[in-house]
Amino acid sequence: MLSTKKIALLLRRKPLAAVGFVAFFVTVFLFVFSTGPATTKPRYSYAKKNTGWFAQKNRDSKIVTNMPKEHIAHYDLNALSESVKASGRGEVLILTPMAKFLPEYWQNLNKLTYPHNLISLGFIVPRTAEGDQALKQLEQAVKTAQSKPHKFKKITILRQDTESLGSQLEKDRHALAAQKERRSMMALARNSLLFTTIAPATTWVLWLDADIVETPTSLLEDMIMHDKPVLSCNVYQRYTENGEPAIRPYDFNNWVESEEGLRIASEMADDEIIVEGYSEIATYRALMAHFYNADENPSTLMELDGVGGGAVLVNADVHRDGAMFPSFPFYHLIETEGFAKMAKRLGYEVFGMPHYLVYHHNE
Ligand code: GDP
Numbered sequence: 057m058l059s060t061k062k063i064a065l066l067l068r069r070k071p072l073a074a075v076g077f078v079a080f081f082v083t084v085f086l087f088v089f090s091t092g093p094a095t096t097k098p099r100y101s102y103a104k105k106n107t108g109w110f111a112q113k114n115r116d117s118k119i120v121t122n123m124p125k126e127h128i129a130h131y132d133l134n135a136l137s138e139s140v141k142a143s144g145r146g147e148v149l150i151l152t153p154m155a156k157f158l159p160e161y162w163q164n165l166n167k168l169t170y171p172h173n174l175i176s177l178g179f180i181v182p183r184t185a186e187g188d189q190a191l192k193q194l195e196q197a198v199k200t201a202q203s204k205p206h207k208f209k210k211i212t213i214l215r216q217d218t219e220s221l222g223s224q225l226e227k228d229r230h231a232l233a234a235q236k237e238r239r240s241m242m243a244l245a246r247n248s249l250l251f252t253t254i255a256p257a258t259t260w261v262l263w264l265d266a267d268i269v270e271t272p273t274s275l276l277e278d279m280i281m282h283d284k285p286v287l288s289c290n291v292y293q294r295y296t297e298n299g300e301p302a303i304r305p306y307d308f309n310n311w312v313e314s315e316e317g318l319r320i321a322s323e324m325a326d327d328e329i330i331v332e333g334y335s336e337i338a339t340y341r342a343l344m345a346h347f348y349n350a351d352e353n354p355s356t357l358m359e360l361d362g363v364g365g366g367a368v369l370v371n372a373d374v375h376r377d378g379a380m381f382p383s384f385p386f387y388h389l390i391e392t393e394g395f396a397k398m399a400k401r402l403g404y405e406v407f408g409m410p411h412y413l414v415y416h417h418n419e
């Protein structure tokens with residue numbers, strides 16, 4: 057064997073060789089003395105190690121997760137997105153802040169042709185008298201729908217724990233003075249809804265307001281097809297003019313930034329916000345609402361800087377990366393408009409479909 061002197065010499069001359077030498081002995085020692093089950097119990101064990109952490113299959117034989125053991129579920133987001141790519145069908149989470157339950161909204165939602173077993177729904181209802189009413193109607197509707205075949209994968213109903221504005225009359229909601237507070241509360245409601253419902257398998261999040269009463273039944277297919285990080289529909293409203301049915305633009309939050317908009321923002325105090333669609337703040341932004349042309353292809357896209365919340369499809373990874381609805385001025389923008397800005401700051405592109413209409417309820 058080596059004498060202490062020799063080892064010291066070896067260490068000085070060939071330190072690497074010495075390390076290798078020691079490592080060899082340690083390995084041999086471990087091999088000889090540690091066969092059989094590990095003496096210290098691993099912190100966590102997995103039901104079937106041989107299939108790998110992430111390779112267990114669910115009933116639809118899609119790779120989803122391993123069996124949760126000791127209440128730990130592992131998800132390989134890569135494997136999940138690979139399985140979505142292979143099937144071409146991802147799971148959709150439709151999120152709706154709901155102050156009022158409109159039967160037309162519910163019927164429209166139920167007519168969507170995308171497989172309902174791949175759709176989860178999430179609602180957040182305000183803690184107001186109007187909210188109580190909405191909750192009752194929604195629960196009734198959900199009960200009926202879920203007792204039928206083609207039911208939705210999962211439905212979550214949240215009761216808001218933050219403040220709500222009392223008056224929901226259109227003229228009160230839309231007064232510029234009320235916007236900062238109102239939009240900021242809406243942002244909080246959207247964030248609670250998002251953060252409590254997004255799941256590992258969620259591929260797309262569709263933000264659909266409770267007063268969007270009419271969309272093409274192929275809404276999800278039509279939007280998902282574009283595979284964009286953020287994609288917003290053009291929100292119009294039906295009305296009658298001289299007894300004739302007509303349509304008019306409703307949502308002005310889908311816009312392209314302008315020089316003037318940037319200039320106004322640059323001169324604002326830190327806590328001031330711009331809300332689009334008010335003559336008091338003339339931004340001269342290009343509003344998608346005005347780009348609609350019935351003769352154009354509905355699947356035409358345009359790049360946007362701000363979006364509304366009427367019908368917006370978001371790739372779930374955009375939310376997972378941290379894009380949410382700022383309830384505070386973010387580049388002088390809040391809520392859905394602030395969300396678009398945040399998505400862009402995270403490096404994502406934001407689009408709108410100027411010739412693809414969905415309809416807002418007419419109060
Ligand atoms: P507008 O169309 O821009 O006037 O905005 P809405 O008042 O329609 O609000 C947008 C969405 O949020 C709709 O789906 C409303 O039902 C819902 N909503 C409005 N106020 C509240 C609220 O205080 N709390 C919650 N949870 N949802 C709300």
Ligand code: MN
Nearest residue numbers: 265267268416
């Ligand atoms: Mn609305």
